Amino acid sequence: MIKLFSSRLLLALPNLLGVVILIFILTRMLPGDPAAYFAGPAATQKSIEEVRKQLGLDRSLPEQFLTYVQGLFSGDLGRSLTSGQSVLDDLVSRVPASLELTLLALALASGLGILLGVGASLRPGGGLDRLCSVVSILGQAVPTFFLGLLLVFVFYYKLGWAPAPLGRLDILYSTPDGPTGFWIVDTLVAGDLDTLSGVLRQLTLPVVTLAMFGIGPVARMTRASMIEVLNSDFIRTARAAGLPPSKVLWTYAFRSIAVPVLNTVGMVLSFLLGANVLVEKVFGWPGIGAYAIESVLASDFAPIQGFVLLMAFLYVAINLAIDLIALSLDPRVKFDG
Amino acid sequence: MAEAALGLIRKIGNLPLGAAFSVVMFAVLVILAAIGPYVVPYDPLATVPASAMQPPSLTHWFGTDQLGRDIFSRTITATRIDLVTALSAVLISLVTGTTIGAVAGWSGRWLDAVSTRVFDTIMAFPLFALAVGIAAALGNSISSVIIATAIVNMPFFARQVRTEVNRRRSAGYVEAARLARIPAPKIVAFHIMPNLVPPLMVQSSLNMGWAILNAAGLSFIGLGIQPPDPEWGIMVADGAAYMFSGEWWVFLFPGLMLMLAVLTFTLLGDALRDWLDPRRAS
Numbered sequence: 170m171i172k173l174f175s176s177r178l179l180l181a182l183p184n185l186l187g188v189v190i191l192i193f194i195l196t197r198m199l200p201g202d203p204a205a206y207f208a209g210p211a212a213t214q215k216s217i218e219e220v221r222k223q224l225g226l227d228r229s230l231p232e233q234f235l236t237y238v239q240g241l242f243s244g245d246l247g248r249s250l251t252s253g254q255s256v257l258d259d260l261v262s263r264v265p266a267s268l269e270l271t272l273l274a275l276a277l278a279s280g281l282g283i284l285l286g287v288g289a290s291l292r293p294g295g296g297l298d299r300l301c302s303v304v305s306i307l308g309q310a311v312p313t314f315f316l317g318l319l320l321v322f323v324f325y326y327k328l329g330w331a332p333a334p335l336g337r338l339d340i341l342y343s344t345p346d347g348p349t350g351f352w353i354v355d356t357l358v359a360g361d362l363d364t365l366s367g368v369l370r371q372l373t374l375p376v377v378t379l380a381m382f383g384i385g386p387v388a389r390m391t392r393a394s395m396i397e398v399l400n401s402d403f404i405r406t407a408r409a410a411g412l413p414p415s416k417v418l419w420t421y422a423f424r425s426i427a428v429p430v431l432n433t434v435g436m437v438l439s440f441l442l443g444a445n446v447l448v449e450k451v452f453g454w455p456g457i458g459a460y461a462i463e464s465v466l467a468s469d470f471a472p473i474q475g476f477v478l479l480m481a482f483l484y485v486a487i488n489l490a491i492d493l494i495a496l497s498l499d500p501r502v503k504f505d506g
Numbered sequence: 507m508a509e510a511a512l513g514l515i516r517k518i519g520n521l522p523l524g525a526a527f528s529v530v531m532f533a534v535l536v537i538l539a540a541i542g543p544y545v546v547p548y549d550p551l552a553t554v555p556a557s558a559m560q561p562p563s564l565t566h567w568f569g570t571d572q573l574g575r576d577i578f579s580r581t582i583t584a585t586r587i588d589l590v591t592a593l594s595a596v597l598i599s600l601v602t603g604t605t606i607g608a609v610a611g612w613s614g615r616w617l618d619a620v621s622t623r624v625f626d627t628i629m630a631f632p633l634f635a636l637a638v639g640i641a642a643a644l645g646n647s648i649s650s651v652i653i654a655t656a657i658v659n660m661p662f663f664a665r666q667v668r669t670e671v672n673r674r675r676s677a678g679y680v681e682a683a684r685l686a687r688i689p690a691p692k693i694v695a696f697h698i699m700p701n702l703v704p705p706l707m708v709q710s711s712l713n714m715g716w717a718i719l720n721a722a723g724l725s726f727i728g729l730g731i732q733p734p735d736p737e738w739g740i741m742v743a744d745g746a747a748y749m750f751s752g753e754w755w756v757f758l759f760p761g762l763m764l765m766l767a768v769l770t771f772t773l774l775g776d777a778l779r780d781w782l783d784p785r786r787a788s
Contacts, residue, residue: 187624188627188630306524306773309772310715310768310769311768312739312761319761440633440634443637445632468642473638477638481631
């Protein structure tokens with residue numbers, strides 16, 4: 170297990186190296202003179218030269234790359250021109266907000282997608298099966314931000330069921346002060362159920378918005394693999410042996426489709442992390458996506474670069490975790506791909 | 507002529523619902539992109555403060571925005587810029603992705619290894635986040651949005667072409683062409699590639715949908731096309747602020763149009779796939 174874990178980790182390394190190289194290339198694509206850019210708008214010729222030295226831009230590209238990687242290892246992602254803070258600190262303080270949102274949406278999408286897919290597979294062509302195709306077609310076609318705004322309009326403005334889309338918690342509550350930054354966990358640890366309900370209320374609409382886009386792919390994959398498995402011999406044998414249908418379905422059949430379904434969940438994750446940026450803007454969510462948007466509007470490149478890098482790292486890391494779950498569910502899985 | 511038109515209508519009517527819808531909507535979108543700006547009732551940029559924020563009515567079908575601009579005219583006019591942006595991106599990724607994929611799949615060895623690595627790396631990013639990074643690095647303009655969208659779409663074409671070319675490299679008809687001393691580029695271009703046209707058509711249509719979403723998403727967060735030019739993503743972003751005072755029509759109509767356009771290309775891709783490969787049709 171540990172051996173497999175480390176070999177899987179090693180396989181992720183080339184991807185991470187590629188990510189770092191690509192980001193390095195991105196920073197060199199900046200229009201104009203990066204030194205003048207990072208020196209800020211009020212810089213003189215002399216201070217620009219200083220920044221150039223400081224950034225090592227007077228040296229050769231491979232040398233620059235090495236310094237860049239060294240900087241990354243010591244956690245140096247540069248400084249934000251707008252907030253004046255180190256980009257790493259900014260990102261670290263915001264990442265729990267984004268992760269809480271994305272991971273909940275991923276869990277909801279996987280749960281609903283699996284239920285819908287299994288339901289559809291039991292009666293192909295039936296009502297659930299049609300719902301399954303409608304959900305997956307709409308999930309591909311509706312723009313994330315548009316769905317978010319529609320939900321806000323209906324559930325906040327018209328019906329008044331949802332709270333205003335203004336961040337993680339209504340100002341009536343005091344901000345949870347816990348160690349994780351995941352406010353659901355923090356309020357639970359503190360036993361503050363009142364604040365927890367406030368946190369959950371704020372989370373509902375953005376999580377549903379984001380999850381809508383993950384349900385389709387998960388449901389389709391579940392449906393397709395389930396139909397195949399349900400027609401296989403060992404299921405026929407299990408049924409013939411008189412096992413209760415729910416046991417046949419969830420214990421026997423479901424375990425053998427867990428791996429392809431989990432792989433689809435990993436793919437959906439990539440999509441949700443990207444769409445997260447738009448959802449954060451719609452719901453005033455103070456996460457890394459909103460941070461990236463602020464920086465885009467201020468033409469502040471160091472934070473954007475940090476954001477893209479962090480996104481890629483999160484994606485690789487969470488995918489690794491999903492692979493390991495797949496491994497623990499199915500001992501036949503070998504990581505050689 | 508009339509008979510041919512009737513025949514066409516009957517043919518479309520016999521298609522499955524999704525396919526029929528996508529064919530008709532595709533034609534509508536192309537026509538709107540071509541002549542929309544000339545037939546809309548109002549100038550999409552003309553501000554009329556006196557008639558600001560009017561709800562939909564017979565004079566303004568989709569209502570007016572905070573500057574009194576006619577939303578119907580703006581939504582229709584935006585069709586061209588949204589479709590042209592997405593189409594440019596898809597064409598760039600189709601041409602470059604196909605070329606790289608074909609060269610990699612034919613030659614194998616290190617070229618193949620390098621390009622596979624590069625595309626794997628691109629796919630290791632959440633694609634929209636990468637597009638934000640690329641568009642921001644290139645500078646805030648339409649061409650940056652097009653290039654960013656093209657780069658994140660490229661791996662889909664390159665991977666598909668690479669696999670297919672590689673698979674056919676030792677096929678009988680390719681061996682025959684090689685024995686006939688036909689140069690390799692010619693074999694790839696004229697003997698192998700024609701086989702790939704159908705799957706690439708399907709891929710292009712699906713990618714058009716993604717590209718429209720991607721470009722509209724980028725302009726929604728402020729990258730690319732700038733106001734006051736009418737574009738669906740910006741119009742939705744603009745309208746979002748007025749939703750809280752009950753003026754729903756400002757964000758709703760451009761958003762619906764955007765959704766219809768993406769739906770059209772997604773369904774068209776599905777329909778093309780079913781038509782070109784009936785075995786996969788369910």
